[in-house]
Amino acid sequence: MVDLFSDNAPQIRVTASAPWFRVMAFRAYVQTPLTSRKKTARKQENSIAMTPIRWLIVLILSIGVFLFSTVVSTHDALAVLYVLCILFIAEAGSARTIVAAGATYSTLAVISFLIKHYGESFNSAYIRLGISLVAIMVATFLSRRAQAGRSRLSEQSLWLALTHDTVIIRDNDDRIIDWNEGATRLYGWSRDEALGKKVQSLLKTSFPATSAPRLAPGALWSGEITRLDRDGRPMILTSTWMGKVGEYGGEGGVIELSADLTQERLAQAGRMESESRYKAIFNGAGVPIFELSTDSHGADAIVLAQNEAADRLVGPKVAYAADLTKILDDEGRRLFRDAIIRALAEGVRQELSCTVMPRESCQRDVAFTVSHGAQYGESHTILVTAVDMTERNQARTRVEQMQTDLAHASRISALGQMTAVVAHEINQPLMATVTFARSGRRWLRRDTPDLDEVGRCLDGIVSTGERAARVVERIRAMSRRQTPEHEKLSLANVITETVEILSSEFQRYGVRAENHVTAPDLYFVGDRVQIHQVLVNVMLNAAQAMSAVSDRPRNLILSAAKDVSRASLTLTVEDSGTGFPPELLEDGVAPFISSKEGGVGLGLSVSRTIMETHEGRLGVKNRPEGGASVELQWPSTEESR
Template sequence: MPAKDDETARPASMAVPGARRGIGFLAGAVAGAAVLFLADVWLPLPGPIAALYLCVVFLVALSGRHALVVPAGVACGALAILAFLLSPATDTSPDAVAQLVLGLLVIAGATGFAFHLGRQQEPMLEQARILELAHDTVIVCDAEDRIAYWSEGAEKLYGWPRQQALGAACDQLLRTEYSSTGASDARAEAGMWAGEITRHRQDGSRIVLASRRLVRRNRLGRRIATIETSSDLTAERNADEKRRISEERYEAIFNASPVSIWESDWSRVLAHFQAHGVTPHSLRATRDQLSIVRNLGSTRIANKATVELFGTGNPTSMEGKTFVSFYMPSTEPALAEIFASFLEGSQMREVETQFRTTAGNIIDVLWRATLLPGETPWARVLITAVDVTDRNKARAELEKASTDLAHAARISTLGQLSASIAHEVSQPLAAIKTYADSAKRWLSGPRPDMGEVALCLDGVISNTTRAAETLARVRSMARNEAPVPESFDLAGLIAESVRLIQREANAHGAYIRELIEPGLPMAFANRVQIQQVTVNLMLNAVQAMDKVEGRAREVVVSCRTDQAQMMAVDVRDNGSGIALDNPNGIFQPFHTTKASGLGMGLAICRSIVEAHGGSIRAENNIGHGATVSFTVPSHVRAADITQRLPPADLTAPDPRRSTPEAVNLADLQSADPFGSRQVRH
């Protein structure tokens, strides 16, 4: 800290002599004039003493107050005459008058000389005032490097007031450092000098200046003054330094990044689009232009990660080239989407696509293109590519495991609903037997009644269809297939689910009531999975009322549409409610309140609903019981949900994505849930 104080104090200490120098010269001149006057009065040497008044005139001139030179000369002459009149030696010296005249001539000559020197600096000072209009700092120094003019810009830049700066040694006051050797002698040379210098402000801060100096000389070739104009380069140099650091940092990150990064020039692509009137809509609708523009871009620079990702030789080998050789059929639609987004004004677009490496491997890539600012549009496009092949494979494996888990849950539900299934199958079988016996009796009579036989056969066909539908529901529940979204009647699905668990509800003494909003649109989701969720929630609601006494055990299932065009299903019971601070905790895996429960049913329900872009929540009723609600998309949101649903397996193609298979109507009408979750209340 003391060192810093010394640095700050140095300029102040330098400024004191410079600021006080003019006052010191004036004070010396006044004191000298008084001494000379007394000496001239009392000493018998009036002439020589009067000649010494020229020193007083020069002291006034050295103070920098050139306007006081002539008044000082007149005052000195008046003092010499007054001393001549008062001195006793005047009467005794025969040469007194001649000596007085000689002294007055000396004073007049000194005054004229000093005044002439001052007049020579006036044009330079006027030039300095004109230069000050250019907002640069202007300083004028005399032959001894003392500041004779200090502009307002200099006051603002350096922090020194004009009164303190005038008369001070310029380089000493500002601690000037020259960028080249010999530059400090520029004022002693003829002509002009320009260069960079470093100075210090009054507060000790260091600044860099671009300085220009002009040496002015008199008729004899002697330097009489130097005009200096300077502009502050500190902010510019600081900005240059920050830019340099930023560029070095960017280069280090660019080269060391494990993410593939390259910079491309797409200016020719934009020029082609503008010349041919290509629009974002036409780019997305057709691929005609892509076959042309995909070869118009070029790579400026690529990092090492790009080389490793695509298997090229080295980063420099990719400069000036395109990535067309690495394209896959899915790459062009992704490229078209990026181009279309840029034409619409976006600065960044991210898509997922595929590339083929030089080794022939197909990789899944998260591809992001960002427009960088520049004079030429699309001339600098920063592209990053993240290899997500392993991530997609892991996601596919996770989805397969989830599908297997859901399949296991459906098989478990078959066991829970075995009594209901047996009842659903036994009833049509018994009816088939009855109709068959009746038909046999009508045929065995003496006069067979073929009309009655036809009615019996119709009954056999109807009950056979009913039994087939029941078996189809069981078969759909037992199949282990990837979920595929489709349009279906959600109200009809709820009705089927109610019939499926009706026997289970009767066993628990519960009644299920349906409240269906009229005019519902078709839902768009995987029918089997949504029926799994519906049946699971209904079974939980029925089982939650086992201990209810004194009031009806009723489950209300309602279906409606919300403001977001989503289908909302509410399952409400009047049991004992959910004994958790946060009722939504029942959707956590392995949360169960039953000794025989695994705690996975509702967790599976949540994953199914969220995979379809919906939501599921639970809350306690104000009176008794709880309500579990979930939403699924309607057909008006089908496009959005198709994007949300991840593919079932990214490691192998799914023929259902490109060529839809024929769907068995009985399977669609009898799809059953994956199983139920016994965890609530």
């Protein structure tokens, strides 16, 4: 006999997720006692194993009934004995075999009747024939119906036995009378170990929400229970119980199907913990975070969730109808939608800056980071983080203003150091003007005034006056506090002008300036006044550093080079002075570090700041042969490439 609950039974995957299966299988079990199910399985097995013997017995019985009913003269309906053959076949044969047997025995009964009573008038023999045929047909119908019922019951029993859910059948005394492979896998006890044991003593069943139910035949109960497996580990189960029909229609115990929920509950607890942790991180982050929903075209930016920091920045969702773009200005709205489209198309994080205009507060400068999240069909989620840049931008503005003030103070300091330069530059044009005026007066006092010479003297006065005006204008420009005006500058012209301004200072310190920057195609963009200030600081520092040198020539060498690959211009200012102190080189021209006695150390620091505002750099180093080298680098324009 094939044991449906044995360890060697074939495995069929039937889960408890199909309610129809539970109800159908339960009702099959309830409506048929356990002994009937076992007898049915045993009969099917024996019919398969004894098929040749059964057919031999059926053949002998069939021939015997045919001969007996044909030869023996009696007033009894002997053809009714064919019913025994049909019942014998019904236990082994298929539905088609049963029907064929019924038709065959009906035909044999008619043949036997014709042989014995052919030609007789209507009498009791005809009635006996009718009774025999009716009995054969009824037996055939009932046998066919019983065979179909047994097939369905066997199939349902197999399903129930081989399900991965646990199937436990117990009697009225709570003793286990059936135990399937699913129960063995779940609880750890084999079928042989479990049979005969009481469920409560074996599995320690408890009911968290109710008490143990007592079920009448056919009654159902579903709920959650907890049990212990063989190793004592607790399990959470979803269980369905049905009262079983006993042998005589009374209470026959309980059939139960149970599925393990332990892992599901652990996973659920893990998800809840993860969600709680995510919520704590989401709301605890000091940075505003938004989760948006949009389509593939970025048409809308509907806020699904936002943290408390986002509430403080832009207000709750109801304040802007949950569409984040509604609180941006027109340009910000366009940039934000473009960032969403690029994030969806490229899968790369996008960054942008916008002006946010919440209804309940003043406008804010915000830097957004846009990233593509998950996709659900046509809907996409967008993760957005925001940083309020308002205070930072205000602080930057204040720092830039302070830098402007510092540069202005540095220019005034430089002007104080250039007093002699200013006096010399103004004195020279004035003396020349006096000389030209005296010459013109002498030419006029002649008996015959030479007007041509007088004209040349007047032209000289005009020229020297214009020269003095240019000197004054350059000095005034350096002293004015004005907004930088960037323009295209020629490096050669700027250096020539600076050398002219410092010419008297070079004479004072005995410095010879070697200007090798004469190429007319070296251009860059900058503010003329600020660039003059940088060059004056660098060259004046170099001249003052060489004043203490007596063992070598005091040469100031100016050279320039352009790097086409980097699109940059580099001016190198080299001197033969004492060089930079080590602490200045280590700190990178930090303020308030000076190699000059009484110096405040702001010149190079301010110059470096000015260079950085021009997207350039200022670098310093000492020359191996003595002296210092300062490199000034700017981005070049197209004309110098």
